[in-house]
Amino acid sequence: MTAPLLIRGATIVNADRASSGDVLCVEGRIAAVGASAASQAPAGTTTLDGSGQYLMPGGIDPHTHMQLPFMGTVTMDDFFTGTAAGLAGGTTSIIDFVIPDPQQPLMEAFRTWRGWAEKSAADYGFHVAVTWWSEAVHRDMGTLVTEEGVNSFKHFMAYKNAIMCDDETLVNSFRRALELGAMPTVHAENGELVYLLQQEVAKMGITGPEGHPLSRPPMVEAEAANRAIAIADVLGVPIYVVHVSCIEAADAIARARARGQRVYGEVLAGHLVIDDSVYRDPDFARAAAHVMSPPFRPSGHQEHLWRQLQAGNLHTTATDHCTFCAAQKAAGREAFAKIPNGCGGIEERLAVIWDAGVNTGRLTPSEFVAVTSTNTAKLFNIYPRKGLIAEGADADLVLWDPQGSKTLSAKTQHSKGDFNIFEGRTVRGIASHTISRGKLVYANGDLRAEQGAGRYVKRPAFGPQFDAVARRAKELAPTAVAR
Ligand code: URP
Ligand code: ZN
Ligand code: ZN
Numbered sequence: 001m002t003a004p005l006l007i008r009g010a011t012i013v014n015a016d017r018a019s020s021g022d023v024l025c026v027e028g029r030i031a032a033v034g035a036s037a038a039s040q041a042p043a044g045t046t047t048l049d050g051s052g053q054y055l056m057p058g059g060i061d062p063h064t065h066m067q068l069p070f071m072g073t074v075t076m077d078d079f080f081t082g083t084a085a086g087l088a089g090g091t092t093s094i095i096d097f098v099i100p101d102p103q104q105p106l107m108e109a110f111r112t113w114r115g116w117a118e119k120s121a122a123d124y125g126f127h128v129a130v131t132w133w134s135e136a137v138h139r140d141m142g143t144l145v146t147e148e149g150v151n152s153f154k155h156f157m158a159y160k161n162a163i164m165c166d167d168e169t170l171v172n173s174f175r176r177a178l179e180l181g182a183m184p185t186v187h188a189e190n191g192e193l194v195y196l197l198q199q200e201v202a203k204m205g206i207t208g209p210e211g212h213p214l215s216r217p218p219m220v221e222a223e224a225a226n227r228a229i230a231i232a233d234v235l236g237v238p239i240y241v242v243h244v245s246c247i248e249a250a251d252a253i254a255r256a257r258a259r260g261q262r263v264y265g266e267v268l269a270g271h272l273v274i275d276d277s278v279y280r281d282p283d284f285a286r287a288a289a290h291v292m293s294p295p296f297r298p299s300g301h302q303e304h305l306w307r308q309l310q311a312g313n314l315h316t317t318a319t320d321h322c323t324f325c326a327a328q329k330a331a332g333r334e335a336f337a338k339i340p341n342g343c344g345g346i347e348e349r350l351a352v353i354w355d356a357g358v359n360t361g362r363l364t365p366s367e368f369v370a371v372t373s374t375n376t377a378k379l380f381n382i383y384p385r386k387g388l389i390a391e392g393a394d395a396d397l398v399l400w401d402p403q404g405s406k407t408l409s410a411k412t413q414h415s416k417g418d419f420n421i422f423e424g425r426t427v428r429g430i431a432s433h434t435i436s437r438g439k440l441v442y443a444n445g446d447l448r449a450e451q452g453a454g455r456y457v458k459r460p461a462f463g464p465q466f467d468a469v470a471r472r473a474k475e476l477a478p479t480a481v482a483r
Pocket of ligand 2: 187293
């Protein structure tokens with residue numbers, strides 16, 4: 001059993017306000033918040049001094065890939081090493097992805113991923129990808145929502161000949177998601193265009209990583225984002241666009257929202273601060289280490305993404321943590337299209353966003369909490385259990401030292417990858433302590449992550465919000481003309 005923990009004297013920051021007081025954690029939950037918390041501490045309570053620091057809800061990363069079999073290999077980080085790295089940076093929950101092979105039953109893939117995730121050191125949930133369509137997929141989506149706590153389904157519009165889903169699948173799956181009160185999400189890139197451009201770029205004699213962004217220009221992302229948004233609009237279902245990387249896709253979301261459509265956008269820490277010059281690095285390993293999809297964009301896109309995050313047209317920040325080492329990336333030495341797509345970042349996300357967001361005045365500390373934790377908890381229906389410091393919530397917390405600083409590097413990271421896309425970046429504002437379910441799991445560089453301590457978090461289906469959307473769709477339906 002974990003001893004009760006009292007955090008004293010920190011500024012408590014929630015998405016809606018900041019206050020001062022103490023926070024008492026007992027048996028994995030927040031038992032009391034405020035001036036009276038100390039007086040309720042039972043015998044044997046451990047005290048942590050938070051003075052001069054911010055106490056915030058632990059980060060929730062809505063987009064990770066631990067132990068993912070992808071492009072002929074498997075990611076370096078498994079559910080233990082990846083979630084442990086997250087805890088070292090203040091992230092206490094992840095939502096990972098179950099990705100069935102085409103024709104594989106969704107439930108079979110779900111059970112496989114549940115097994116892999118048992119070693120997680122932090123709490124976790126799953127989005128489930130719909131990679132093909134059949135009556136069985138329709139049925140399994142229902143089972144996942146009603147019995148297994150899945151309330152979001154992922155659709156890869158890219159990765160042709162692998163996990164890409166066609167429009168028929170998109171339409172069927174979006175409609176089924178609406179019926180079930182689940183959120184459809186999309187990786188928005190036009191896979192046919194990517195496939196064609198990969199061949200054309202190769203024909204031009206470009207075989208190195210610099211060919212990767214050429215084969216996936218912003219319009220390829222914008223086309224898919226616009227298409228998915230339009231399909232969702234016609235069906236009257238909300239939609240969440242993952243890893244929005246460019247002006248054109250962010251603007252598609254902003255336009256739809258201005259029309260009153262429920263569209264939500266996620267942006268990666270990497271896409272906010274890194275530009276496409278990384279692909280022109282003469283060192284193959286360094287350039288290939290940045291190959292992910294969508295790619296890093298020309299300078300100018302990053303500032304636009306920040307503005308849309310500030311404006312409320314992008315809602316969550318994630319990492320798409322998906323680590324491959326240099327030996328794995330070398331599979332694409334002769335052909336950029338064969339470089340396994342993916343980069344890390346789960347450990348660095350909060351510090352990078354604080355440093356580039358709060359220290360620059362783009363975000364207030366409360367807005368930081370919203371985009372790193374609370375909005376994800378709300379959008380995926382685990383709020384107020386997660387994403388909030390309040391009595392009864394899970395005791396997932398990060399004590400944040402705004403003056404603490406460190407230089408990010410592969411040499412010091414906890415992630416198993418051998419590369420860090422933020423290498424050499426010095427950040428001010430870091431996690432000093434992380435508390436997961438009431439237990440101190442990280443303290444000033446000392447990581448005490450425990451294999452298997454994380455729990456699967458069921459996410460219930462959405463109720464009234466979805467009903468409202470469906471009603472509006474019906475109201476707009478043209479009345480039949482009697483002849
Ligand atoms: O390059 C990426 N993003 N790899 C992981 C799979 C995905 O597209 O999210
Ligand atoms: Zn993706
Ligand atoms: Zn991903």
